[in-house]
Amino acid sequence: MKRIHNICEEECKPHYGKPVVLLLRDGTEVYGTLSRIQGGQLILNETAGGGPAEDLTLSRKKTKARKGSSAKTSAKADAATRAFGGPYPGPSTFGPVYPFAPIALDLALIALLFVLI
Numbered sequence: 001m002k003r004i005h006n007i008c009e010e011e012c013k014p015h016y017g018k019p020v021v022l023l024l025r026d027g028t029e030v031y032g033t034l035s036r037i038q039g040g041q042l043i044l045n046e047t048a049g050g051g052p053a054e055d056l057t058l059s060r061k062k063t064k065a066r067k068g069s070s071a072k073t074s075a076k077a078d079a080a081t082r083a084f085g086g087p088y089p090g091p092s093t094f095g096p097v098y099p100f101a102p103i104a105l106d107l108a109l110i111a112l113l114f115v116l117i
Contacts, residue, residue, distance in 0.1 A: 001115070002114065002115045002117055003114050004113045004114070004115060007042065007107055007113050008037065009036075009037045012034060012036075012037050012042070012113075015115045016034055017033060017034065017035075018033065018115050018116070019031070019032070019033055019034075019115075019116040020032060020033070020034045020044070020113060020114060020115050020116060021113075021114045021116060022042070022105065022110050022112070022113055022114075023111045023112040023114075024105075024109050024111060025109055025110070026109075028096075028097060029097065030044070030096070030099065030105070031096060031098050031099075032044035032045045032098075032103070033045050035102070037107070040106065040108075041104040041105060041106055041107065042107060042113075043102060043103070044102065044103050044104075044105070045100065045101065045102045045103065046102040047102070
């Protein structure tokens with residue numbers, strides 16, 4: 001395991017395609033394959049064909065209120081819903097996150113990045 005100290009394109013480029021583990025500032029662990037860094041985001045699990053990565057920057061989406069449900073959702077719950085495809089508790093509730101689809105994480109959310117060599 002090798003720690004990448006400066007999370008930037010220059011430091012990460014030699015490790016594209018390698019398995020990594022990220023520790024986010026909220027304590028969540030994310031495992032995946034390092035694809036690229038672009039526009040202030042780290043992209044994981046992108047295939048060579050390259051579909052668009054899902055944005056998991058924990059930003060609040062505008063939602064319309066439905067009958068019998070509340071429009072108030074936390075940003076963390078919203079991101080967990082998008083990451084797992086359903087209304088499940090946040091990732092840190094069950095432990096590490098192993099995303100299968102491409103995802104984009106804001107560099108500001110990442111506390112540590114390790115390459116699994």
